[in-house]
Amino acid sequence: MTTGPSFVxxxxxxxxxxxxxxxxxxxxxxxxAWAAAPDLTFxxxxxxxxxxxxxxxxxxxxxxxxxxxxxxxxxxSRLYTTRLAHGVADFLLAVLIxxxxxxxxxxxxxxxxxxxxxxxxxxxxLERADPRSLRITVCTPTREMDEPLHSALSAxxxxxxxxxxxxxxxxxxxxxxxxxxxxxxxxxxxxxVESDCTSxxxxxxxxxxxxxxxxxxxxxxxxxxRLRAAPTPSLELGAIPFHAERASTPAVEPLVLASARCIxxxxxxxxxxxxxxxxxxxxxxxxxxAFGELGRNxxxxxxxxxxHEDAEAYCREIESATNESALRSHCAYAxxxxxxxxxxxxxxxxxxxRAWIERAIAFGEAVPDSETKVVNLVFLRNTLAxxxxxxxxxEEALRLLSDGLRxxxxxxxxKYGTESIILLHNRARVHVATGRPESALDDYSALxxxxxxxxEAHLDRGVLLQRLGRTPEALADYDxxxxxxxxxxxxxxxxxxxxxALGLEDGALFDLxxxxxxxxxxxxALVNRAGLLYGQREYAAxxxxxxxxxxxxQRNAKAWCLAGLLEMAARRxxxxxxxxDRALAFDGAEHTALINRATLFVRExxxxxxxxxxxxxxxRNADATALLNRDRILRMLGIS
Amino acid sequence: xxxxxxxxxGQAPETVPTKAEANELPDxxxxxxxxxxxxxxxxxxxxxSLNSLxxxxxxxxx
Numbered sequence: 001m002t003t004g005p006s007f008v009x010x011x012x013x014x015x016x017x018x019x020x021x022x023x024x025x026x027x028x029x030x031x032x033a034w035a036a037a038p039d040l041t042f043x044x045x046x047x048x049x050x051x052x053x054x055x056x057x058x059x060x061x062x063x064x065x066x067x068x069x070x071x072x073x074x075x076x077s078r079l080y081t082t083r084l085a086h087g088v089a090d091f092l093l094a095v096l097i098x099x100x101x102x103x104x105x106x107x108x109x110x111x112x113x114x115x116x117x118x119x120x121x122x123x124x125x126l127e128r129a130d131p132r133s134l135r136i137t138v139c140t141p142t143r144e145m146d147e148p149l150h151s152a153l154s155a156x157x158x159x160x161x162x163x164x165x166x167x168x169x170x171x172x173x174x175x176x177x178x179x180x181x182x183x184x185x186x187x188x189x190x191x192x193v194e195s196d197c198t199s200x201x202x203x204x205x206x207x208x209x210x211x212x213x214x215x216x217x218x219x220x221x222x223x224x225x226r227l228r229a230a231p232t233p234s235l236e237l238g239a240i241p242f243h244a245e246r247a248s249t250p251a252v253e254p255l256v257l258a259s260a261r262c263i264x265x266x267x268x269x270x271x272x273x274x275x276x277x278x279x280x281x282x283x284x285x286x287x288x289x290a291f292g293e294l295g296r297n298x299x300x301x302x303x304x305x306x307x308h309e310d311a312e313a314y315c316r317e318i319e320s321a322t323n324e325s326a327l328r329s330h331c332a333y334a335x336x337x338x339x340x341x342x343x344x345x346x347x348x349x350x351x352x353x354r355a356w357i358e359r360a361i362a363f364g365e366a367v368p369d370s371e372t373k374v375v376n377l378v379f380l381r382n383t384l385a386x387x388x389x390x391x392x393x394x395e396e397a398l399r400l401l402s403d404g405l406r407x408x409x410x411x412x413x414x415k416y417g418t419e420s421i422i423l424l425h426n427r428a429r430v431h432v433a434t435g436r437p438e439s440a441l442d443d444y445s446a447l448x449x450x451x452x453x454x455x456e457a458h459l460d461r462g463v464l465l466q467r468l469g470r471t472p473e474a475l476a477d478y479d480x481x482x483x484x485x486x487x488x489x490x491x492x493x494x495x496x497x498x499x500x501a502l503g504l505e506d507g508a509l510f511d512l513x514x515x516x517x518x519x520x521x522x523x524x525a526l527v528n529r530a531g532l533l534y535g536q537r538e539y540a541a542x543x544x545x546x547x548x549x550x551x552x553x554q555r556n557a558k559a560w561c562l563a564g565l566l567e568m569a570a571r572r573x574x575x576x577x578x579x580x581d582r583a584l585a586f587d588g589a590e591h592t593a594l595i596n597r598a599t600l601f602v603r604e605x606x607x608x609x610x611x612x613x614x615x616x617x618x619x620r621n622a623d624a625t626a627l628l629n630r631d632r633i634l635r636m637l638g639i640s
Numbered sequence: 641x642x643x644x645x646x647x648x649x650g651q652a653p654e655t656v657p658t659k660a661e662a663n664e665l666p667d668x669x670x671x672x673x674x675x676x677x678x679x680x681x682x683x684x685x686x687x688x689s690l691n692s693l694x695x696x697x698x699x700x701x702x
Binding site: 494528561599623626629 | 687
């Protein structure tokens with residue numbers, strides 16, 4: 001096989017934080033892709049620049065793209081980074097296809113030291129890449145691996161044991177280093193620090209460990225100085241805080257900044273890790289100015305990672321450790337969100353949530369006046385609105401959200417543009433839930449005027465417009481939802497619905513293929529694609545999709561009905577009958593199975609049975625196919 | 641003669657043609673009728689919304 005492009009990337013998070021490997025990979029690929037297929041590369045610019053801000057020097061960013069890049073992802077679900085991983089996979093696979101290279105290879109090194117986000121990205125690439133066009137090698141000195149990479153490797157990779165690069169045990173290394181001259185030992189220690197302490201050379205590691213604290217500090221100082229000489233945004237999430245922690249005079253500020261940037265990007269594991277390291281550096285001193293922000297990032301990162309018990313324990317610890325009002329308010333707020341929203345439905349406690357909000361408000365009121373204080377108090381009432389909504393008091397929820405928006409506009413005007421987004425979005429949702437679609441559309445439109453690159457708002461407005469029968473407008477919103485986010489299944493699935501409704505079947509098939517690349521078991525996408533393929537007489541492909549649904553869900557009535565149609569197309573009547581009967585056994589209201597079984601009944605001469613099935617459908621709704629088919633039978637009988 | 645019209649109250653018709661009546665028709669005619677009947681293709685029509693687990697949590701500012 002001809003050799004294609006080959007990339008080797010070091011994933012150790014000490015270098016560039018959560019996306020060290022992904023950053024290095026896209027920075028290596030993009031110049032090649034940009035030269036060969038600039039339009040295609042630019043289609044992926046949002047994902048690429050989120051992963052590697054350094055590419056801004058190469059990829060031109062429009063004003064809107066710059067706005068999209070600057071949006072905070074804080075508070076987004078942990079799933080947001082899965083979108084990013086798929087965005088990188090989309091880019092790599094598209095580039096490989098469009099440039100028709102021979103098989104490319106990517107070698108990820110130091111994966112044991114990678115952040116969970118790099119490991120998630122490697123898992124996604126393994127799941128999506130065809131090894132004939134993209135060979136992926138994952139290098140790690142251990143077989144231990146967490147999810148989802150463990151499963152992806154088990155399913156997609158074979159393990160090979162490579163000869164170790166460096167021979168000898170740690171003891172051997174110790175003996176060898178002890179025998180070296182001081183300058184030689186210092187040089188080895190320097191080499192270890194230059195590798196951001198990731199080198200696998202046991203002698204270099206041992207030389208560093210045996211150096212005195214002063215020398216180590218000086219080596220880190222020197223490395224830090226060199227790194228800062230050529231500012232690289234990603235290093236601020238990895239090497240810079242790493243060496244700042246170990247410098248002659250350790251500094252917490254780079255850790256605070258990196259933790260803040262990570263939580264803003266939704267990189268919660270990294271934010272938590274950096275905040276914990278920062279706390280260790282200040283000795284958990286509640287009086288340190290960094291304590292509040294690091295504490296906030298710990299509480300919210302734990303919350304967003306779904307580590308609810310840890311979040312709760314941390315918030316309670318803060319309660320007894322400090323009287324710092326802002327942090328106490330954040331922690332009470334975190335508890336309120338836990339009780340109102342994040343716990344499993346049967347463990348939610350709206351009464352407790354109200355009490356926590358009241359507590360958080362009391363602490364929030366105690367901090368000095370500022371626009372941030374106003375924003376936080378408004379957000380607290382936003383959570384109260386959620387409680388009101390969930391306890392059946394929609395009107396009170398609306399009042400709270402409207403008051404919050406007015407307060408933001410009058411008391412925090414410089415923050416209104418960014419901070420009103422969530423409130424407008426929530427008010428739109430309450431309007432939808434309380435049967436006011438036009439008011440909801442007004443709120444979505446106000447939100448999108450402020451933030452035209454908000455993918456989720458485009459998606460939600462699209463859903464509403466589609467429900468209102470305004471399909472072309474819904475399609476435009478789905479286009480925007482897709483343009484302004486790394487890929488996610490809901491946007492492509494909904495656009496497929498809109499395209500199908502408008503007769504754009506090829507576009508719908510393209511979108512459904514994309515949904516299935518993102519979520520291979522997406523049953524609704526498989527059913528809809530099978531239906532479209534059946535309509536195009538692509539029976540083998542349709543059958544493949546039906547088989548995929550039934551492999552995971554034997555009780556899927558729609559899939560059984562499609563199986564019946566495919567059996568009919570093959571003129572296997574008994575098998576078709578069996579499939580329709582199964583569909584109806586699993587869902588007696590699946591009207592398509594009744595309509596199609598009626599056709600089989602006619603063929604078998606059971607006209608009464610056919611009419612019974614069709615009437616059962618027509619009783620529920622005036623289905624056009626059922627009406628036409630019944631009319632045809634009646635004409636046959638001469639009674640119509 | 642069966643009246644295959646819906647009753648005004650929306651209930652199913654009381655009488656339907658019997659199988660015996662239908663069987664009086666030649667099989668090839670049934671095949672033709674069945675062949676001309678439209679197929680109903682099942683599909684999922686409702687749009688996907690982001691569920692509450694994936695919508696952003698509003699976090700207070702530092």
